[in-house]
Amino acid sequence: MKTFNYFFKALLGVFILSVIGCKQKPLCELPTEVTYTQIIAPLIEAKCFMCHSQEVYKRKASRTKIYNYATLKEMGLNGALLGAITHQKGFVAMPFRKNEKIDTCSIALIAKWVETGMKK
Numbered sequence: 001m002k003t004f005n006y007f008f009k010a011l012l013g014v015f016i017l018s019v020i021g022c023k024q025k026p027l028c029e030l031p032t033e034v035t036y037t038q039i040i041a042p043l044i045e046a047k048c049f050m051c052h053s054q055e056v057y058k059r060k061a062s063r064t065k066i067y068n069y070a071t072l073k074e075m076g077l078n079g080a081l082l083g084a085i086t087h088q089k090g091f092v093a094m095p096f097r098k099n100e101k102i103d104t105c106s107i108a109l110i111a112k113w114v115e116t117g118m119k120k
Ligand code: HEC
Pocket: 044, 047, 048, 049, 050, 051, 052, 062, 063, 064, 066, 075, 080, 081, 082, 084, 085, 090, 091, 092, 093, 094, 095, 096, 097, 102
């Protein structure tokens, strides 16, 4: 019974420490400048290109485009990009057919890119 108690106290300690640890760290370190070429393109490629790459569009022509600077910028301007990744009403939630969003820091990076004028 005693060892059991210690075990739970240790577990509780680890839990509390990790909560405190998370609170002290800033959520995401955003670079001062977010550009398409350096930051957004690789991110979109990793998280969205399984469905939104040029290759995919060659096979399935009807989908919303997202594979290059011009088409991504267009979706940034009309609100679909942020609407989709933050799961706002009126947009198809992305990643498609997943309940989870992409990670908070990636969303923050994309939001900053859109808000700072979508630099190439
Ligand atoms: C599993 C495949 C898949 C993945 C992964 C995916 N998408 Fe999509 N995306 C789709 C489909 C399918 C549509 C709907 C296309 C249509 O109906 O024309 C879509 C539509 C969109 C739209 C338009 C939404 C609207 O309401 O107008 C945006 C913006 C978008 N995707 C962005 C993204 C971004 C950014 C990512 C990566 C974080 C992503 N998608 C990942 C399949 C996917």
